Amino acid sequence: MMAGMRPIWGHWILIFWLGTCAEALTRATGSKPAEFGKRYTGFVDKNTEELYSFSYTSKNDTVDALRVFVSSNSINLEFPVLFVVRQQKAILSWQVPMVFRGNFPRTYTYQDVSRTLCPTEPEEGTGSQEQFIYIDIASMSPSIVQYELMVTRLLSFQLKTSVPFNFSASPSQPQYFLYTFPEGVDSVIIKVKSPENYPCSVVSVQDISCPVYDLDYNVEFNGVYQTMTKQAAITVQRKEYPGGKFYVVFVIKPEDYTCGGTVPQSTQGSGNHTWNLKRVKHMEVTVSPSVKDSVYVQATLLCLLYFLIFYVGSLLVAFVHYVSIHRKERNLKGSPDEGEGTVAASHPITTSTPDGSSYGAIDESSPGARKMTPPPIPRPRVYSDSSADEESDFDAIPEMETDKNVIRAKTFLYVSDLAVKDRRVVSKKYRIYFWNIITIAVFYALPVVQLVITYQTVLNVTGNQDICYYNFLCAHPLGVLSAFNNVMSNMGHVLLGFLFLLIVLRRDLLHRHLLEVNDTYAKDYGIPKHFGLFYTMGVALIMEGVLSACYHVCPNYSNFQFDTSFMYMIAGLCMLKLYQTRHPDINASAYAAYASFALVIFLAVMGVIFGKDNIWFWVIFSIVHVVGSLALSTHIYYMGRFRIDVSNADFGIFKRIAQVLYTDCMQQCSRPMYMDRMILLIVGNIVNWLFAIFGLVFRPRDFPSYLLGIFICNLLLYLAFYIIMKLRSSERIQTLPLFCIIATAVVWAAALYFFFQTLSSWEQTPAESREKNRSCIILHFFDDHDIWHFLSATAMFFSFLVLLTLDDDLDVVRRDKIPVF
Structure with a gap:
């Protein structure tokens, strides 16, 4: 029976095949021959369909592209008109009205559709x-x-290469064009411009294949792409397209939310449907050759040469210093105790204390001052902690606290009054800063590197160039990095940070050698030498370069803090070092300092998250800012002696506050006890209050830069006060620190100029950020922000040298003659 059924099944298969062939033959013979460039009008319904046939001859050396334009008067979304285009190796279909999904639940419909067919x-x-x-x-x-x-x-x-081409597109009428790499060109940059901000559009680069993804809902399926308002730029390398060809696709989005805009206005609306939108964007595209490999080499060598100059200059200064020391040693006939020292080399200080003593340097009024033997130095009791690793401000000897308060309560203080702790203990205390920052750097940098590698991998795999906020007009890829120039320009922070560590190490070794030979000047003259904070500043500069480079691998909203965290720490460490110079015994502990830095970084993150539109964040931040300034001012004014005893009665706090107000405000109203400190703190509080008011009123969008500005202004204010007080005390500034001060001012001014040339902004949408993009300005490789990296690294290096050398003139001045301010 089964055998008998086989002819029946074969019969039906034959009938089905013949019917299909007949239908195909009927459709083929029933097609209407059509011509290019001629408009055809017709009618269709469920019982009628139309078939048009076009033919042309393709040549071997040309690419023929066809564009189909269709429209319909139907607005019935339930029964649209269907268009199917069949080619030799491709098929393309769409419907009219064409529907695009916008921000839910809105939809946008178009009745005029124009598509480019995939070339054969x-x-x-x-x-x-x-x-x-x-x-x-x-x-x-x-x-x-x-x-x-x-x-x-x-x-x-x-x-064509380097030839601008103008065209227009709309959501239902996308455009794409073919580009072929010329011989000898391995990389090109596609630049797109438009006179209109909106409508929002997408620029995509896709490989030669069919179909071409040229609609809003599928343009992200292939290749790399960017959203665009006024301009866009994509760098394409030949190695990514083995055939040496690619398509440049332009798609107009149905709404502008992606680019930071709003819902488009409609000419006719019905519920959530928007009809007949006039969303046409006029654009100009230019494909130009990008930089050659030789430019990468030249730019790298230029960068290395620039920073090599600082190494050579440092070697020259060290050599001159070495020759000067040995020349002095040959001229000396005895030790300082025999009267052959240079104790009187500094100028006398004319400002006098109420008891008639001058404060600053040894008097040179006597003709034989340079030949006198240095008088014996009255030394205060030196206390040492039971443990050299002790980080507390409290000492093991009970009477230390009493003596400390008595000494610090003097109207006029000298460095010897605040250098009573054992030198080894204090040095180890400051070295804790160095070891802590090493630990912080390791644990901070490892997840940062992992995260930015992930970002770069996602960008390379998905092709979504909206993930990272580059200056696309000057973003030169190398390997997996999309903007190698922005990463490499941070090399200066690392090189100059390492150079500063070498300079500090040289000074440290020289000072240790002098202490080992019991040099009088090393032990009892000049500012006490503690290098722990200097080492910490050098490591912080290196880490700023490393983390800034990591940030520029893929700069965006999520990793902004990588670029600024160590900037806060550098500013804070510089202020701590400046304060520690004349207050070696009462500086903040490393743990408290780093806890403060962590709080600042936390505030920076909160400012980015909540600072844009939340007024309550700014109110709370302003209150914290003002209260913190007052608390720190109180601690600085009383040099850490201000205490509130809460262990007594319930009203002990208020009693203490009343006593302070009576003694320090009412009794000393005409003249504060510490006039210099009072002037500094008044000016500092005014500046910080103005910052708080500015933030509360204007609420700047870039909160991290606003917070960094507060730190930098306070640092500059303190440095200016220090230099003014130094000159007022008849101390002098030697040639090297004077050169560093001038260089710091000039380089910082130039650096800030390039910093404010904003080339991108992660506070805006990627398309809006690209409106700020600019072309390269040095070797067609480095942009304004790269120059900011070079100059800021240089400026910070000079700033560190200022702090390192500013008090070199006091190396021959007794500590009990060096005033505290």
């Missing part, structure tokens, strides 16, 4: 070929629907 290139060696295209038009509408059709041949489908 004949195979090499086949010569000319006859190509056929069939366009099938149908609808399931129960009523007759009118349509229009026109097919044209594109005469300007291939983009």
Whole structure:
């Protein structure tokens, strides 16, 4: 029985095949021959469909591109008109009205649609070929629907190198063009410009394949892409496209939310549907060769040469210093105790204390001052902690606290009054800063590197160039990095940070050698030498370069703190070092300092998250800012002696506050006890209050830069006060620190100029950020922000040298003659 059924099944298969062939033959013979450039009008319904056939001859050395324009008067979304285009190796279909999904639940519909067909290139060696295209038009509408059709041949489908090309596009009429790499060109940059901010658009670069993804809902499926308002730029390398060709696709989005805009205005609306939008964008595209490999080498060598100059200069200064020391040693006939020292080399200080003693340096009024033996130095009791690793401000000897308060309560203090602790203990205390920052750097940098590698990998895999906020007009890729120039320009922080560590190490070793030979000047003259904070500053500068480079691997909203965290720490460490110079025994502990830095970084993160529109954040931050300034001012004014005893009665706090107000405000109202400190703190509080008021009123969007500005202004204010007080005390500034001060001012001014040349902004949408992009300005490789990296690293290096050398003139002045301010 089974054998008997086989002829029956074969019969039905034969009938089905013959019917299919007959239907195909009928459709083929029933097609309407059509011509390019001619408009056709017709009607379709559920019982009627139309088939148009086009033919042309393709040549071996040309690429023929066709564009199909269709429209329909139907607005019935239930029964749209369907258009199917069949080519030799591709099929393309769409419907009219064409529907795009916007921000839920809005939809946007268009009745005029224009699409470019995927070009068919004949195979090499086949010569000319006859190509056929069939366009099938149908609808399931129960009523007759009118349509229009026109097919044209594109005469300007291939983009030419360095030749601008103008065109227009809309959501239902996307455009794409072909570009072929010329011989000898391995990298090109695609620059797109538009006179209008909106409508929002997408620029995509896709490999040569069919279909081409040229609609809003599929343009992200292939290649790399960017959103765009006024300009966009994409760098393309030949190695990414083995065929040496690619498509540049332009898609207009149905709404502008992605680019930071709002819902588009409609000419006709019905519920959540928007009809007949006039969203046409005019654009100009230019494909130009990018920089060659030789430019990468030249830029790297230039960068290394620039910072090598600082190493050579440092060696020259060290050599001159070495020769000067040995020349002095040959001229000396005895030790300082025999009267042959240079104790009186500094100028006398004219400002006198109430008891008639001058404060600053040894008097040189006597003709034989340079030949006198240094008088014996009265030394205060020196206390040492039970443990050299002790980090507390409290000492093991009970009477230390009493003596400390008595000494610090003096109206006029000298460095010897605040250098009573054992030198080894204090040095180890400051070395805790160094070891802590090493630990912080390791644990901070490892997850940072992992995260930015992930970001770069996601960008390379997805092709979504909106993830990272580069200056795309000057972003030069190398390997997996999309903006190698922005990463490499941070090399200066690392090189100059390492150089500063070498300079500090040299000074440290020299000072240790002098202490080992019991040099009088090293032990009892000049500012006490503690290098722990200097080592910490050098490491912080290196880490600023490392983390800034990591941030620029993929700069965006999520990793902004990588670029600024160590800037806060550098500013804070500089202020601590400046304060520690004349207050070696009462500086903040490393743990308290780093806890404060952590709080600042936390506030920076909160400012980015909540600072844009939340007024309560700014109110709370302003209150914390003002209260913190007052608390720190109180601690500085009383040199750490201000205490509130809460262990007594319930009203002990208020009693203590009343006593302070009575003694320090009412009794000393005419003249504060510490006038210099009072002036500094008044000016400092005014500046900080103005910052707080400015933030509360204007609420700047870039909160991290605003917070960094507070730190930098306070540091500059303190440094200016220190220099003024130094000159007022008849101390002098030697040639090297004077040169560093001038260089710091000049380089910082230049650096800030380039810093404010904003080239991108992660506070805005990627498309809005690209409006700020600019071309390179040095070797066609470095942009303004790269120059900021070079100059800021240089400025910070000079700033560190200022702090390191500012008090070199006091190395021959007794500590009981060096005033505290």
